[in-house]
Amino acid sequence: MHKEKRKRLESRGWKVGSASEFLELTPDEEAFIELKLRLGDGLRERRRRRRLSQSQLAKTARSSQSRVAKMEAGDPTVSVDLLIRTLLALGTTPKELARLITGRVTTAG
Numbered sequence: 001m002h003k004e005k006r007k008r009l010e011s012r013g014w015k016v017g018s019a020s021e022f023l024e025l026t027p028d029e030e031a032f033i034e035l036k037l038r039l040g041d042g043l044r045e046r047r048r049r050r051r052l053s054q055s056q057l058a059k060t061a062r063s064s065q066s067r068v069a070k071m072e073a074g075d076p077t078v079s080v081d082l083l084i085r086t087l088l089a090l091g092t093t094p095k096e097l098a099r100l101i102t103g104r105v106t107t108a109g
Helices: 005-010 021-022 025-050 052-060 063-072 082-087 096-104
Strands: none
Touching: 005 052, 025 052, 025 063, 025 096, 052 063, 052 082, 063 082
16 A cells, blocks of 8 residues: 555544454464465466466366366455365366465466
């Protein structure tokens, strides 16, 4: 947020902070959510790069299209296990998976 906008909001009585502050997340909870979001984003990017529809990926991963959509959207009901299994079904290598988990940006894969 721009410094000026923040000042304006605070001067009008608004409290400005992060989502984790608002939700009172512990650092561990915040890290876990970030991990799931990185995995979901990585899944979407890899699926699109391979020009697969969510339905096509669902068949490969033995899941449903709606579940793939939830994985990509960061739905809290999706397990990390399912995200990783689906990424592996897409052909993601262990090295690429490690990059996703650590948050390192990569153009390969």
